[in-house]
Amino acid sequence: MKGARENPAAATAGAAGKSGASSVTTRAPGSIEVYREDFERKMSGPDWLRALRKEGMARFQTLGFPTTKNEDWHFTSVAPIAERTFRLAPLGVGGVKRADLARFDFGENGWHTLVFMNGAFSEELSSNAVLGNGVRVSSLAQAINSGTPSIERHLGKIAAFEQHTFTALNTAFISDGTYIELAADTVVEQPIHLVFVSEGEGVSHPRNLIVAGRHSRATVIESYVSLRDSGYFTNAVTEISLGEGAHLDHYKLQRESEKAFHVGTVQIREARDSQLHSFSLAVGGSLARTNIYTSLDGDAATCTLNGLYLTDGTQHVDNQTSIEHIAPNCPSHELYKGVLDGRSHGVFNGKVFVHPEAQKTDGKQSNNNLLLSPTARVDTKPQLEIFADDVKSTHGATVGRLDDVAMFYLNSRGIGPETARMLLTYAFAADVLETIPLVPLREQLERMVLARLADEV
Amino acid sequence: MLEINDLHAGIGDREILKGISLSVKAGEIHAVMGPNGSGKSTLAQVLAGNPSYEVTRGTVSYNGQNLLEMAPEVRAQNGIFLAFQYPVEIPGVSNAYFLRSAYNEIRKANGQEEVDPLEFLDLVEEKLKLVDMDETLLSRSVNHGFSGGEKKRNEIFQMAVLSPRLAILDETDSGLDIDALRIVAEGVNKLRSPENATIVVTHYQRLLNYIVPDYVHVLANGRIVKSGGKELALELEEKGYDWLQGAGAGAGAVA
Ligand SMILES: Nc1ncnc2c1ncn2[C@@H]1O[C@H](COP(=O)(O)OP(=O)(O)O)[C@@H](O)[C@H]1O
Numbered sequence: 001m002k003g004a005r006e007n008p009a010a011a012t013a014g015a016a017g018k019s020g021a022s023s024v025t026t027r028a029p030g031s032i033e034v035y036r037e038d039f040e041r042k043m044s045g046p047d048w049l050r051a052l053r054k055e056g057m058a059r060f061q062t063l064g065f066p067t068t069k070n071e072d073w074h075f076t077s078v079a080p081i082a083e084r085t086f087r088l089a090p091l092g093v094g095g096v097k098r099a100d101l102a103r104f105d106f107g108e109n110g111w112h113t114l115v116f117m118n119g120a121f122s123e124e125l126s127s128n129a130v131l132g133n134g135v136r137v138s139s140l141a142q143a144i145n146s147g148t149p150s151i152e153r154h155l156g157k158i159a160a161f162e163q164h165t166f167t168a169l170n171t172a173f174i175s176d177g178t179y180i181e182l183a184a185d186t187v188v189e190q191p192i193h194l195v196f197v198s199e200g201e202g203v204s205h206p207r208n209l210i211v212a213g214r215h216s217r218a219t220v221i222e223s224y225v226s227l228r229d230s231g232y233f234t235n236a237v238t239e240i241s242l243g244e245g246a247h248l249d250h251y252k253l254q255r256e257s258e259k260a261f262h263v264g265t266v267q268i269r270e271a272r273d274s275q276l277h278s279f280s281l282a283v284g285g286s287l288a289r290t291n292i293y294t295s296l297d298g299d300a301a302t303c304t305l306n307g308l309y310l311t312d313g314t315q316h317v318d319n320q321t322s323i324e325h326i327a328p329n330c331p332s333h334e335l336y337k338g339v340l341d342g343r344s345h346g347v348f349n350g351k352v353f354v355h356p357e358a359q360k361t362d363g364k365q366s367n368n369n370l371l372l373s374p375t376a377r378v379d380t381k382p383q384l385e386i387f388a389d390d391v392k393s394t395h396g397a398t399v400g401r402l403d404d405v406a407m408f409y410l411n412s413r414g415i416g417p418e419t420a421r422m423l424l425t426y427a428f429a430a431d432v433l434e435t436i437p438l439v440p441l442r443e444q445l446e447r448m449v450l451a452r453l454a455d456e457v
Numbered sequence: 458m459l460e461i462n463d464l465h466a467g468i469g470d471r472e473i474l475k476g477i478s479l480s481v482k483a484g485e486i487h488a489v490m491g492p493n494g495s496g497k498s499t500l501a502q503v504l505a506g507n508p509s510y511e512v513t514r515g516t517v518s519y520n521g522q523n524l525l526e527m528a529p530e531v532r533a534q535n536g537i538f539l540a541f542q543y544p545v546e547i548p549g550v551s552n553a554y555f556l557r558s559a560y561n562e563i564r565k566a567n568g569q570e571e572v573d574p575l576e577f578l579d580l581v582e583e584k585l586k587l588v589d590m591d592e593t594l595l596s597r598s599v600n601h602g603f604s605g606g607e608k609k610r611n612e613i614f615q616m617a618v619l620s621p622r623l624a625i626l627d628e629t630d631s632g633l634d635i636d637a638l639r640i641v642a643e644g645v646n647k648l649r650s651p652e653n654a655t656i657v658v659t660h661y662q663r664l665l666n667y668i669v670p671d672y673v674h675v676l677a678n679g680r681i682v683k684s685g686g687k688e689l690a691l692e693l694e695e696k697g698y699d700w701l702q703g704a705g706a707g708a709g710a711v712a
């Protein structure tokens with residue numbers, strides 16, 4: 001398959017992606033200038049950080065917001081974000097109590113939890129668990145202030161912003177988020193939960209950095225949530241460096257308000273023998289985009305990228321993943337499922353690049369979608385580009401509706417259409433939830449999915 | 458219990474049932490036989506309310522109610538059960554969860570209290586024995602990856618749990634070896650009572666050695682061409698269906 005380039009047409013009619021488009025930009029009058037103004041008002045931090053932020057701002061201004069002519073944004077118009085003016089959200093939100101956040105804790109109030117209100121760390125809402133030696137968890141702002149050298153080494157080095165406007169924008173506004181550092185051989189049993197709570201009509205740019213040393217192991221959950229139904233914009237970036245043999249279970253749970261805008265990028269670099277298990281849930285937002293990008297840099301590194309998106313109403317939820325097979329002998333597995341109702345629109349774009357050196361790559365990818373209403377829509381575009389000869393790779397995308405025969409079978413047993421619909425939909429989503437190794441989280445998500453489906457009927 | 462009168466039904470423009478009349482009383486077992494493609498499954502599916510078939514003429518009353526106006530789940534809640542010729546696989550839904558949902562929906566519709574998973578397990582244990590079904594099939598997805606025989610047993614097991622008033626068994630014997638056949642037949646016979654009725658749809662006579670019918674009807678080309686007692690089944694076994702094709706065309710037979 002040397003040099004083979006596979007770019008199958010998307011599974012819905014007329015949805016074939018046009019490749020090779022340059023990033024043509026629109027400049028909504030005013031909106032970029034507003035970001036510029038806020039950027040200049042908020043300049044602080046050490047020199048290296050100022051320089052990085054300036055680079056981010058410059059790149060953001062050059063790139064502007066992508067249009068649908070940009071291959072990466074073919075099915076998603078960001079006009080609703082570009083045309084609005086989002087001021088930096090006010091720091092901190094008064095009146096929120098720990099009890100208000102209990103519904104986001106998976107029934108596990110003992111977990112180490114960092115809470116951010118509109119992007120800023122809140123000491124009083126956070127809670128500490130005993131994590132043991134060799135692990136450091138703090139707000140990014142504190143870690144920068146105390147002059148942690150490894151931050152300068154990694155920040156902005158993993159999440160590329162040459163071509164990624166939202167990452168450039170986030171970089172321009174780096175101020176707070178989470179910093180996690182795992183020393184070599186450190187195993188953290190307790191999950192670390194990061195909760196980003198947003199409110200109001202402003203924008204926040206959470207930035208997280210996870211540096212996992214050799215053979216370390218941890219579980220990190222990022223929850224993006226809201227207590228009220230407001231139209232804010234979250235533009236988050238997480239950078240992850242996995243050292244040799246490190247193992248990270250990473251969860252990104254996007255449960256934003258249904259009026260909110262969300263762009264979240266998780267970008268990972270994996271050294272040899274490291275393992276990434278990523279699960280991405282997307283249920284909230286009026287316009288939401290999640291990017292999970294990993295690079296298998298070292299021999300026998302592995303990744304599993306799984307995800308589930310449930311959409312309804314007029315939601316637009318886009319998931320993009322990218323797996324760069326740089327080194328040989330790396331298996332990658334990917335399963336994304338989507339359940340789309342109402343007039344919602346889902347997008348899946350899964351890229352797998354197998355570089356010339358990446359012999360013995362074993363890549364499996366599938367994306368399955370279930371349309372619950374005649375007006376729901378999904379565009380799915382698996383995209384494989386293989387430049388090595390000794391490669392095993394399979395991919396598949398499906399778009400289907402509930403099976404009439406199964407429906408009748410359930411009805412014929414006394415189960416009415418509403419319950420039957422819920423059962424069949426849940427069954428569709430169940431296998432991807434079953435891949436979640438963290439039991440309390442899996443069970444909570446199963447309940448949440450069931451409750452959401454029950455709500456809809 | 459069931460009165461079918463001049464029933465016509467089909468799919469799209471194609472008429473499959475061309476005037477069926479049949480009367481089934483409580484306590485009776487009726488066998489519906491006939492060659493492949495004669496419309497046996499269509500009749501069974503129409504009685505269970507499969508919406509892909511359209512009824513174009515005729516009436517069906519069930520305990521005095523207009524059956525054709527009842528949604529499939531309402532039919533089931535009123536005691537109708539169809540053992541499918543081709544049981545449907547539902548990956549991701551466990552057999553136990555599925556059957557408990559069905560059981561509880563039927564109870565709810567009849568003003569009875571729902572049972573919890575533990576009570577339900579107690580209740581099904583004895584029914585599992587009745588059809589000699591392995592308990593592990595409970596935790597597996599409905600019919601998913603089941604062998605042909607396991608699927609058929611699972612249908613009878615469901616029937617045993619839901620205890621219908623009118624059971625329709627569509628080719629439950631096909632694909633079963635003689636031991637399995639005997640077990641399934643025993644299951645059906647144990648559930649027999651003066652209040653219940655059963656319609657056994659089959660291509661072969663052999664099941665009727667174990668489930669002895671009160672009446673036998675022969676379906677050919679969408680019509681009942683002959684009705685009789687249990688001896689009719691033996692006659693069919695001997696002579697095949699050919700001598701009946703065309704005979705009695707147009708004459709609806711009433712048992
Ligand atoms: N869903 C269907 N779509 C199209 N034709 C059908 C369908 N179901 C049954 N038929 C046709 O109707 C006729 C009767 O089928 P069926 O009721 O399955 O017969 P039997 O069960 O007696 O073998 C056959 O010719 C069959 O092809």
Ligand SMILES: [Mg+2]
Pocket residue numbers: 497498499542627628
């Ligand atoms: Mg049949």
